[in-house]
Structure formats: structure tokens, C-alpha cells
């Protein structure tokens with residue numbers, strides 16, 4: 001007879017001790033949540049019909065309603081529209097589901113403004129110095145000319161209610177304190193909601209971001225149920241519905257912030273990708289699901305090459321600052337993203353291009369991406385807004401610093417209208433930016449700088465410090481010229497003028513935003529003669545006082561044109577619909593305009609802006625002659641003229657994760673030339689600049705530092 005082992009009683013005793021535990025069904029780890037595209041989320045939300053939970057009195061005390069967990073246990077976040085419904089019925093709309101059964105942190109409220117203007121003493125509603133206060137001076141837009149062309153153009157909306165964006169979006173619009181749509185929003189949103197491709201040109205600071213974000217979010221929320229079978233995606237982990245491309249990291253961050261506001265509590269997830277930051281953090285965000293992807297081209301191409309992002313499900317494509325995105329250097333990257341990967345072709349996606357400037361040549365390139373599009377021009381295209389007082393002073397290069405000090409001292413203590421102001425100073429090179437920042441600090445001014453040689457953390461810190469008013473002077477290269485919306489910038493100083501007038505328009509557009517007044521001062525020196533005519537026209541168009549000496553410069557024989565001379569005979573800076581020239585019958589004319597008959601308005605553009613002797617032929621000739629036979633007065637090679645002013649920004653197509661580097665050589669050639677040509681500070685700076693690139697192509701690190709990835 002087998003004796004029980006001596007261990008047996010012990011086992012039995014242990015079993016007894018743990019009996020209650022063993023009888024409890026094992027708690028299985030919740031399944032990892034799957035990401036479902038927005039159009040499928042209805043399948044998960046429908047059975048519930050409504051949110052069964054009572055209103056929450058206060059956040060953040062998340063109730064743990066078991067049913068709610070189960071309902072959405074397969075979703076990484078609330079489905080689009082769910083947030084709105086749950087709020088309507090009082091549910092926990094600002095909580096998102098993450099994996100398993102845990103409550104995610106509440107969806108951060110993007111309306112909580114972190115940057116306080118503590119140091120400025122500016123009342124929020126002080127329009128006189130550029131305070132936003134949420135109120136926009138719409139009178140400033142009343143007489144604005146509008147040009148719309150294309151077939152069957154949907155009519156503009158008078159107000160947001162007319163557009164019917166849905167309750168969630170309307171609430172967010174209210175939270176943004178937008179009372180009325182701006183002109184570009186009135187026209188663009190109905191066009192995009194109607195599913196038409198759009199090329200839109202509207203003045204700086206006129207609300208283009210909302211003009212593309214709102215319809216994208218609205219359309220995603222309205223999307224009809226998908227086909228039964230999802231396509232096979234291989235190893236890709238993210239399948240955004242919408243892609244918004246931006247030329248700079250800071251602009252991408254800003255668009256991301258704005259899109260999050262518009263999409264708050266709609267369940268739409270917005271993710272941003274840009275270079276200069278660890279890629280794994282961005283990958284983690286992607287894995288949590290993405291509906292709208294905001295990206296700079298370099299980082300996006302890198303992640304696409306690594307199969308981390310698929311564009312297969314893109315339904316909405318936006319190029320913000322589209323002329324820049326399709327400009328020299330960027331075009332190959334954009335073509336790769338839009339045409340050579342897995343993005344659906346035009347017709348199966350909605351494409352929208354936005355900028356304040358749209359040269360005709362760029363329009364031609366852009367039309368490859370569009371199908372039967374509508375062209376929209378708000379304001380005198382490519383011109384600055386009349387809200388910006390433009391002052392141009394003749395200041396020899398060696399005098400610039402002294403003059404800058406005079407201006408800063410004058411506005412220093414009392415600011416403008418007895419208020420301190422934010423001042424943005426543009427220079428041409430990164431070295432100049434560093435050097436001027438240091439010099440300002442030495443002279444007792446609180447200044448920071450932003451340019452492509454600073455690390456991304458430094459750049460973001462500088463911008464934040466500037467926005468908050470802690471550092472009220474920021475010296476910048478053209479990396480800050482486009483798109484950045486800092487409401488309290490009251491003064492833009494072009495310490496170095498750019499070589500292209502459209503860059504000037506974008507730079508001064510950092511002030512005078514959203515209907516508020518602003519001041520732009522430019523230091524004009526002998527080296528800027530080639531810009532004189534365009535600058536004069538730009539100022540005249542905006543009803544500015546033009547000094548006599550600028551007329552004299554403008555009348556001087558030209559250096560042979562260049563990319564700053566974009567007169568095309570059909571409207572300044574190529575901002576008219578170039579298809580009109582191709583169509584003798586004017587079939588693209590639409591029949592309405594805002595306070596203007598479309599045709600007559602269009603004609604009046606000609607009266608105001610067509611340069612004498614400047615016709616389409618000469619324009620295309622000019623365009624082709626960029627970089628040809630030009631010698632600046634410093635003897636720089638003709639490439640220097642070809643080069644854009646934002647030298648720190650070119651060569652941006654690669655990034656630290658080993659992304660694509662197409663076009664860098666070409667860009668670097670331009671960059672070197674530009675650095676050499678465009679050092680306006682002093683011998684000291686000139687030497688620094690030349691040393692910077694050593695007369696050879698940029699290093700990989702230089703490209704990484706560029707900031708255009």
C-alpha cells in the first residue's frame with residue numbers, strides 16, 4: 001500500500017488556505033485594444049445608442065462605469081462623435097479609453113492657455129497692440145476682394161451656423177471665441193465640405209488653419225460606413241484619414257495644437273510628426289491611433305519608409321504654405337509622399353492647398369495634385385494686409401545694429417501705445433541670429449533666437465519664452481517666417497530684408513493678425529536694390545507711405561530680375577488662377593464674389609497690380625532666369641540669388657532617423673551660396689558664415705539641424 005508522501009498534507013493544507021482564491025475565476029489581462037478607423041467605430045457605438053451615464057459634476061474624477069468599459073474596451077479612444085454625444089447626454093466626454101480596462105488620463109483641454117502674458121501687462125482685449133482677446137476686427141475684412149474660379153463653385157456661407165458643422169465642432173468654435181467665419185473660412189469651408197479640391201490663397205493671419213481643419217474634422221465625423229473588408233496593411237501601424245503637411249516643425253506643432261482644439265471631444269485623434277525629437281515617442285502616439293496626421297515631410301517619409309505609417313486610407317490631404325512645399329527643394333519629397341507611395345490618387349482623396357502667396361509656376365506644379373479644383377483668392381493675393389503699417393528705412397549695413405537699438409530703446413520702456421510689445425527681428429543667417437541675440441543681451445535687452453542650428457528643444461523653448469512675453473524680443477531666420485501665430489507680436493523688424501518679396505509678405509504677416517493692427521519696419525540697404533520695385537508695389541497696394549528714395553531705387557535698372565520679381569501680368573506674385581490664361585472662354589469664372597463682382601474685381605486686380613510691361617511671357621522668362629547670370633554686388637555666384645533667404649532651413653529632407661535625403665545636394669549648394677552672399681552683418685559674421693559650411697556641402701549633421709524635416 002502506497003503511503004502518502006509526507007508533502008501531501010501540506011499541499012492539501014495550502015490548497016485549503018488558497019481555496020477562495022482558486023475558486024475565483026482567473027482574472028485575465030484585458031486584450032490589447034485594436035485601433036479601428038473612425039468609420040468603423042459606429043459599429044461599436046451603435047448597440048448602446050446613447051451614453052447611459054449620468055452627467056459628471058466635475059472632472060477629473062472619472063467614474064468607473066463597468067458597462068462603459070466593456071462598450072469601448074476595444075477602442076483606444078472614444079470614437080469620433082462619441083465625445084459630443086456623451087457630453088450631450090452628460091457622459092464622461094473628456095475621458096478617453098486607452099488599453100485594457102484602465103481609464104486613460106482625461107483628454108487634455110487644449111483651450112487652457114499655458115502661455116500667460118505675465119511679463120507684458122497687456123490686457124487681452126487690447127487690440128491696439130495686437131492683443132487677441134478672442135475678438136476679431138471683421139470690419140477690416142469687409143471690403144476685401146474675393147476671387148473664386150472653377151466649375152460649380154459652392155456658395156459661401158454667411159456664418160458658422162449656415163455651414164452645419166455639427167454640435168461638437170460648433171461648441172469648439174465657440175470655445176475658440178470665433179463668432180463669425182473669416183472670409184477665407186466662409187468660402188473654403190463650404191467648398192471642402194462639398195468635397196471639392198481647393199487651392200486657396202488668403203492673406204496672412206486670416207484664419208486659414210481653421211479653414212482646412214474644420215472641414216476635415218467634419219468630413220471624418222460624417223464619413224459613411226466603410227466597406228466590409230479593411231485592406232491588408234502588412235506591418236504598418238498607422239492609417240491616418242487626413243494628412244496635413246507643414247514646412248517647419250514649429251508650424252506643424254502649432255497646427256497640431258489648433259486641430260486638437262477643433263477636434264476636442266469629438267473623438268478625432270490628431271498626431272504630429274516632426275524631426276528633431278525622439279522618434280519612439282511619436283511612434284507610441286501613432287500606435288494609439290490617428291485620424292489626422294500633421295507632419296513635416298522629412299520625418300513622415302522616414303516613417304513611411306519604415307512602414308510605420310501608411311497613407312493608404314488618406315481621404316484628405318492638405319499642404320499648408322503650399323507654395324513653399326512645392327518650391328525648389330521640397331518638391332521631390334512632396335511628390336514622393338503624394339504620388340509615389342500608397343496615397344490614393346486625386347479624385348479618391350480631397351486635396352487642399354493653402355498659402356498667402358501662390359506664384360503661377362507653383363500653381364502649375366500643384367495642379368498635378370488636384371482634380372477639377374476651385375481656386376480661391378481672398379484679398380489682394382500675395383500682398384500684405386492693410387492692417388500692417390509698413391515702414392522702410394534706408395540703413396547701411398554697418399548702421400543696422402545702432403538703428404535697431406534706437407528703435408528698441410524707443411519702444412522699450414513704454415512699448416507701443418504705452419504697452420510693452422513682442423518684437424520679432426528677422427535676419428538672414430543663423431550666425432547673424434546668434435550674434436544679434438548675444439549683442440542685444442549684452443546691451444541689456446531680453447532676447448532669444450530661433451534658427452535651424454538650435455536643437456529642437458532650444459527652438460521650442462525660445463518660441464515659448466517669446467510667446468509668453470518672458471523674452472519679448474526674438475531674433476529669427478526664415479524658419480519663423482511662415483505660419484507662426486503669436487498674437488501679441490506688435491512689431492516685426494526686417495533687420496535683413498529677404499530676397500523674395502513673398503518671404504517679406506510672410507515675415508511681416510507675423511504681426512497684424514486676425515484683424516489686429518501691427519507694425520513692420522524694414523532696414524533697406526544697398527544690397528536690397530533688386531527687391532526695391534516689388535517692395536514699393538507691395539507697400540503701395542497696402543496703402544502705405546513710400547519714401548521717395550525707394551522710388552529712386554525701384555527706378556534703377558534691375559540686376560536682371562530673379563525670383564523676387566514674380567510679376568506675371570495677371571496679378572501680383574502669381575496669385576491669380578493661372579487656368580484663366582489657358583481658358584479663352586473664361587469658363588472658370590464663377591458668378592459671385594464678396595462685395596465684388598468676380599469679373600470686375602478680377603479686372604481691378606489688373607489695374608492695381610499688373611506691372612507695366614510685365615506680361616506673362618516676361619514672367620515665365622523671369623522665372624526661368626532664376627539664378628541665371630546673376631552676380632550680386634559682392635560677386636557671389638548666381639546660385640546665391642537662386643537661394644531662398646531661409647538658409648538655415650534648406651537641406652531639410654533628411655533627419656536623424658536616417659530618412660530620405662533626396663535633393664539635399666542641390667539644396668546645400670544653394671545654402672552655401674546663400675550663406676556667403678547673404679551675410680550682412682560685418683566681416684566677423686561673414687567669416688563665420690563661410691567657415692560654417694567651409695565652402696563645401698553641408699554635413700549630414702547640418703542637414704539634421706536644418707529644421708525642415
Ligand SMILES: Nc1ncnc2c1ncn2[C@@H]1O[C@H](COP(=O)(O)OP(=O)(O)OP(=O)(O)O)[C@@H](O)[C@H]1O
Nearest residue numbers: 136178180181182204205206207208209483485514
Ligand atoms: N473666425 C475667427 N474668428 C476669430 N479669430 C479667428 C478666426 N479664425 C481664425 N482666427 C484667429 O486668427 C489667428 C490667425 O489664424 P491662422 O494662424 O489660421 O492664420 P493664417 O491665415 O493661417 O496665417 P498665416 O498665413 O500666417 O499662416 C489665429 O489666432 C486664429 O485663432
